[in-house]
Amino acid sequence: xxxxxxxxxxxxxxxxxxxxxxxxxxxxxxxxxxxxxxxxxxxxxxxxxxxxxxxxxxxxxxxxxxxxxxxxxxxxxxxxxxxxxxxxxxxxxxxxxxxxxxxxxxxxxxxxxxxxxxxxxxxxxxxxxxxxxxxxxxxxxxxxxxxxxxxxxxxxxxxxxxxxxxxxxxxxxxxxxxxxxxxxxxxxxxxxxxxxxxxxxxxxxxxxxxxxxxxxxxxxxxxxxxxxxxxxxxxxxxxxxxxxxxxxxxxxxxxxxxxxxxxxxxxxxxxxxxxxxxxxxxxxxxxxxxxxxxxxxxxxxxxxxxxxxxxxxxxxxxxxxxxxxxxxxxxxxxxxxxxxxxxxxxxxxxxxxxxxxxxxxxxxxxxxxxxxxxxxxxxxxxxxxxxxxxxxxxxxxxxxxxxxx
Numbered sequence: 015x016x017x018x019x020x021x022x023x024x025x026x027x028x029x030x031x032x033x034x035x036x037x038x039x040x041x042x043x044x045x046x047x048x049x050x051x052x053x054x055x056x057x058x059x060x061x062x063x064x065x066x067x068x069x070x071x072x073x074x075x076x077x078x079x080x081x082x083x084x085x086x087x088x089x090x091x092x093x094x095x096x097x098x099x100x101x102x103x104x105x106x107x108x109x110x111x112x113x114x115x116x117x118x119x120x121x122x123x124x125x126x127x128x129x130x131x132x133x134x135x136x137x138x139x140x141x142x143x144x145x146x147x148x149x150x151x152x153x154x155x156x157x158x159x160x161x162x163x164x165x166x167x168x169x170x171x172x173x174x175x176x177x178x179x180x181x182x183x184x185x186x187x188x189x190x191x192x193x194x195x196x197x198x199x200x201x202x203x204x205x206x207x208x209x210x211x212x213x214x215x216x217x218x219x220x221x222x223x224x225x226x227x228x229x230x231x232x233x234x235x236x237x238x239x240x241x242x243x244x245x246x247x248x249x250x251x252x253x254x255x256x257x258x259x260x261x262x263x264x265x266x267x268x269x270x271x272x273x274x275x276x277x278x279x280x281x282x283x284x285x286x287x288x289x290x291x292x293x294x295x296x297x298x299x300x301x302x303x304x305x306x307x308x309x310x311x312x313x314x315x316x317x318x319x320x321x322x323x324x325x326x327x328x329x330x331x332x333x334x335x336x337x338x339x340x341x342x343x344x345x346x347x348x349x350x351x352x353x354x355x356x357x358x359x360x361x362x363x364x365x366x367x368x369x370x371x372x373x374x375x376x377x378x379x380x381x382x383x384x385x386x387x388x389x390x391x392x393x394x395x396x397x398x399x400x401x402x403x404x405x406x407x408x409x410x411x412x413x414x415x416x417x418x419x
Contacts, residue, residue: 017042018124019155020115022141024048025060027180028130031169032157033067034176036128040155044128045071047118051107052078052196052254066179073118077110078196082253085110086197086293089327091241092316092344093297093304096324099274101290101297103198108137109332112144116152126153133159136279140330147333190217196257198270198290209275209285220261220289224268224362231360232267233367236299238355241348243296257292264291268362279329295364299355302366306377307351316347350374 019036023029023046036044046069048060057074064072085106096102115127127145131137133156142154163169173180189204199220205211215223236256237245243256251259264270270291278284304313319340326337353371357364380390 017126018045018119018122019043019126019128020045020047020119020122020124021128022047022049022111022115022130023060023064024130025057025063027166027169027173030063030067030178030180031163031172032128032130033064033069034178035157035161035163035172036155037068038176039161042126043071044069045073045118045122045124047073047111047115048075049111049114050074050076050078051081051110052258053194055194063179071122073114075114077114079252079254081107081110082196082257085332086257087242087253088341088345090293090296090300091348092320092323093301094320094324094327095297096328097274097276099272100276100286100288100328101198101272101293102324102327103195103288103290103293104193104200105136105140105328105330106197106332107195108140108330109144112141112333113148115141116145116148119149119152126155128155128157131156131158134280134282135284136328136330139279140332143330144333189214196254196261197293198288201287202284206285206287213273213287217287218271218289221265221271221291222268224271227266227268227361231358232263233356233358234263234295235354235356236296237353238300238303239352241300241303241345241351243299257296260292260295264295264359264364265289267359269359269364270294271362295357295359298364298366299357300351302355302357302369303353303371304351306369307353307371307374308347309376312347316344319343 017040019040019042021029021033021036021044023033025048033044033046036042044067046060046064048057048064050057061072061074089102089106094102096105115129118124119127129138129141131141138156138159142156145152145154163172170180172178190201190206191203193200201213201217206213235247236243237248242253245251246256246259249259270289270293272288272290273285274288275283275285323337323340323344326332326334326340331337352374353369355366356368358367359365378390
């Protein structure tokens, strides 16, 4: 009986070559899995390409809502950003794909799974950590680390020799390596490999240039329930619906572009450009919602943990026990984060212009007012508070220990 291998298959040049290479190198039955996670492309075309490759078992699945609800929204409850700028659009998609690869392997009796990630990037780590965390006995095949097909020309030559159906007009050298899903589009390679060279304006696909955005600002309102956005401008939406609508609105106003040099887990620095309009709006709104509903110390604790949580996701540890424990803490912190936030979008900027919560707000006008507060807050109490907290500073000063050098 032939070995069975489940391949994460896009239908593009790389994974089509990988499909035939696995069939011939391992004398294996290849089962393909193609996930729709909101990339905006017709994924059913992958089914036809897999059939042309002689694949019998083909899985093509719409996982967009699962992606938004079970991966993006839990991540956004922590206001997660990697190294201060990256909203983790590629990173957060890999655990879902790894999970389905392992599940399909179990369903079909496959012994192995395979992916098309290269040996230089982060995705190989994310796919394989996820697979091993969910099935410690699974075998993972990474063709890019095994074969000697090391250029686009070599891939095309392999296609010609092995009768792989490829649209040659669509297979020309692309200036960028792109990854797209509901949350973002990323761009790497080409002229972007020089961190001192600006990207071409025609590279961007989700957003207009801020200079070309409307001259009139647009105001929107986002409703939150337990830390998750549930409605935009009074319209109740699913998690995927929220992101999709905010992508459209934000993209129209030039929101969500970033140009980053990041530290890959494998050790090198990498320059990438990202478009994340809906995610940029959501993080701004979520922070504003928390500002009136979240306890100070709970917020500060969560904020201290966020960079580590972001590294876990970026480095491929979504399915690790420490991420699961941290997620439980993050989710608990969101129990009272409910209400609505008003924002203004203008020329690439996102500005908070109001926030309110009828049931969970910790903001008390009677206490913070500069007017007569009728005893709600005894200002004289601050004298003792300051004296006690300044005691160690005064003691250190008497001994000359806190003087500036």
